[in-house]
Amino acid sequence: MHEEAKPFVKWAGGKRQLLDELTKGLPDFHAYHEPFLGGGAFFFRLESENRIKKAYLCDSNRELINAYSFIRTQVFELMAELASPEYANNPVAYYKIRASNPTSKVERAARFIYLNKTAFNGLYRVNSKGGFNVPFGKYENPRILDSENLLRVHRALQKDDLYCGDFTIVLKNARRGDLVYFDPPYHPISKTSFTGYTKNSFYEKDQERLMRTYKALDSRGCYVILSNSYSEFISDLYAEFEPEVVYASRAINCKGDKRGKVRELIVRNWEPQVAQRKLVEEIVASY
Ligand SMILES: C[S@@+](CC[C@H](N)C(=O)[O-])C[C@H]1O[C@@H](n2cnc3c(N)ncnc32)[C@H](O)[C@@H]1O
Numbered sequence: 001m002h003e004e005a006k007p008f009v010k011w012a013g014g015k016r017q018l019l020d021e022l023t024k025g026l027p028d029f030h031a032y033h034e035p036f037l038g039g040g041a042f043f044f045r046l047e048s049e050n051r052i053k054k055a056y057l058c059d060s061n062r063e064l065i066n067a068y069s070f071i072r073t074q075v076f077e078l079m080a081e082l083a084s085p086e087y088a089n090n091p092v093a094y095y096k097i098r099a100s101n102p103t104s105k106v107e108r109a110a111r112f113i114y115l116n117k118t119a120f121n122g123l124y125r126v127n128s129k130g131g132f133n134v135p136f137g138k139y140e141n142p143r144i145l146d147s148e149n150l151l152r153v154h155r156a157l158q159k160d161d162l163y164c165g166d167f168t169i170v171l172k173n174a175r176r177g178d179l180v181y182f183d184p185p186y187h188p189i190s191k192t193s194f195t196g197y198t199k200n201s202f203y204e205k206d207q208e209r210l211m212r213t214y215k216a217l218d219s220r221g222c223y224v225i226l227s228n229s230y231s232e233f234i235s236d237l238y239a240e241f242e243p244e245v246v247y248a249s250r251a252i253n254c255k256g257d258k259r260g261k262v263r264e265l266i267v268r269n270w271e272p273q274v275a276q277r278k279l280v281e282e283i284v285a286s287y
Contacts, residue, residue: 004048005152007039008071008113009064010122015041015183017248018227018264022181025272027223029179031056035167036183037064043181047156056173058163063112065164070109072157075150081110082145089144094118094136117142168213176221184210186229189262204233211237218269230263238267 007014015022015038022042032052034043037059046052059065070078086093087110098115102108116122119134163169167182174180185202210226217224218241228234235243243265 001050002048003152005044005156006149007041007044008067008146008149008153009039009116011039013183013186014039015227018042018246018266019045021246021266022225022227026051026179027270029223030054030175030177031173031179033170033174033178033180034058034183035163035170035180036185037068038183040068042183044153044156052159055160056163056170057160058165058167058169060165060167062164063108065162066105067109067112068157069162070105071150071153072160072162074106075154077106078109078113079145079147079150081106082113087114087144089118089139089142091136098132114144117144167210171213171216174217174220174222177223179223180217180225182210182214182224182226184226184228187231187234189229189231207234207237214238214267214269224267224269226265226267228265228267230265234265238265241267241269243267 031054033056035058037057097111102111115132118137120137170180187207214224214226230245246264246266247261248264249261
């Protein structure tokens with residue numbers, strides 16, 4: 001075990017609430033795949049427990065993946081950029097940076113982290129043209145530069161491949177005995193549910209495409225775990241895997257009164273108890 005890196009961005013649908021549920025009865029696995037990475041809370045937990053030998057991480061959000069790549073390779077340059085006085089926590093600096101469109105990778109990564117820390121509710125929301133459109137958040141003392149955590153994230157990413165694109169990339173890389181975690185944009189439980197991570201939304205046809213990918217990986221002999229909002233639609237899609245209902249607190253929602261405990265689904269293609277027994281048997285056999 002070593003000090004756990006925390007997600008370096010606040011992310012809608014972040015999985016810190018569900019970590020204990022997700023780690024319950026995990027089998028021993030070869031490589032790890034997370035094709036809807038977001039803030040990466042589950043990845044960082046597994047990494048801190050030394051369970052990751054090799055990871056394939058992917059998200060369709062270009063700015064997010066640019067920030068991860070930069071932290072992996074040039075974290076000191078990014079820290080120096082974020083320490084510069086232009087990344088101040090006031091509305092003038094905020095709207096100036098929000099309106100900017102830097103081309104260098106380091107400025108793009110710094111802008112992305114800065115906006116995430118100082119924008120209202122920590123939302124990364126874009127309009128239909130891909131422009132970031134969240135107002136200033138008026139936080140007292142946001143940690144725009146958290147050097148200690150950035151260094152932990154940097155270390156955690158050293159064994160990883162990062163991809164920007166569609167989740168189906170997982171079909172290229174996953175092998176028998178690997179663990180795949182899917183945390184897609186949630187199927188909306190109401191018309192106001194948050195789904196605006198990138199300018200491309202995730203529709204029912206994408207949830208169905210994901211279900212087919214899940215089944216293909218299951219047939220390949222991968223361990224597959226998926227989380228999603230509780231809905232009949234998702235429950236029916238994965239009925240044969242007997243989804244488990246769990247409860248999580250949700251912080252990011254457009255309406256303050258909708259914060260609170262919500263039902264979510266976890267779909268595994270293995271029995272947690274059986275995986276644990278197999279692991280114990282393997283350990284005993286190796287003596
Ligand atoms: C629920 S969030 C993941 C949250 C993450 N588990 C965490 O702990 O922060 C879903 C993510 O999927 C990404 N996404 C949306 N459509 C995608 C697609 N077709 N392929 C890959 N990633 C996608 C979004 O950018 C978003 O980061």
